[in-house]
Amino acid sequence: MNAFEPRLGDVVEEQDTLRFERSMDTRTDPYLLDHVVEGLPVFPAAYLVGLMTQAAHRMRPHLDVVGVRDVRFVQAARFRGDRALQLAVTAGPEETEPAGIPVVISSRMAPPRVGSPHILRTHGHGRVLLGAPEERAARFQRIDFSGAADYAELYALPREIRHGPAFLAGLRYQRPSPDQLLALVAPPGGPGRGWREDAAAPGWPSTLLNAILHVGFSLGVLSSARTLLPLELEAAELYAIPEGQVQVFARLKAVQGGRMALHVVSWDGQGRPVGVFRGFVLQEVP
Structure with missing residues (x-):
């Protein structure tokens, strides 16, 4: 498997x-x-x-x-x-x-x-x-991540959290403001691998969902310096399953009572939309 x-x-x-x-x-x-x-x-x-x-x-x-x-x-x-x-x-x-x-x-x-x-x-x-899948014209500008920080550097995370190579798909990241995070992610195992390796599982690849949402999770941890747990995902659309690297933009939309709501958008190297995730809510662990 x-x-x-x-x-x-x-x-x-x-x-x-x-x-x-x-x-x-x-x-x-x-x-x-x-x-x-x-x-x-x-x-x-x-x-x-x-x-x-x-x-x-x-x-x-x-x-x-x-x-x-x-x-x-x-x-x-x-x-x-x-x-x-x-x-x-x-x-x-x-x-x-x-x-x-x-x-x-x-x-x-x-x-x-x-x-x-x-x-x-x-x-x-x-x-x-x-x-039926909805076709979207290319509309995102490709970001140059040369010189950006290594994604692993995000993991001055709380000691309660430990991630290994099968889970951590990020390559590089930029944080243009405290409430925003940009990242370049690739399939686990290296950029040359695909997101969908099992033709018998035709839903959304879990590795792709994880790589995209993990950028939002990382922004939440950076913003709170606390251990977080995911609570809900209000809505998501996935327009295409890309071949290789994906660029991701996460933005913190609201903070209230230890809860954080984020929106996450992703696109491929040609600027074509990959997915939009709205209302990704995280909860601080007491």
């Missing part, structure tokens, strides 16, 4: 619902070891969105994934030692909006002691929009 991308599990179809289940741990999904928060591997929030789009596309494979709406990151999926969790991705149709597929991601984990109940958690939910 791809060393950087999560995958859906075996599928069970019940009426108009698809439920994908698989066991997951740090051996089956080694990229988890490159995303450690407070000493434990954590399933990345952007990867939840990637799995949502994969599941929705499996329901209507004749359509493309064009957007997501009202994504909530409810509870982090943490991994302790070699304990596995049974991940479930459930997708079902929504009668009020035929193009929108609601998706819920949850898990079940064995109890730490014999006789105790299984640990059940909901990790995220949202709606995935499907339809």
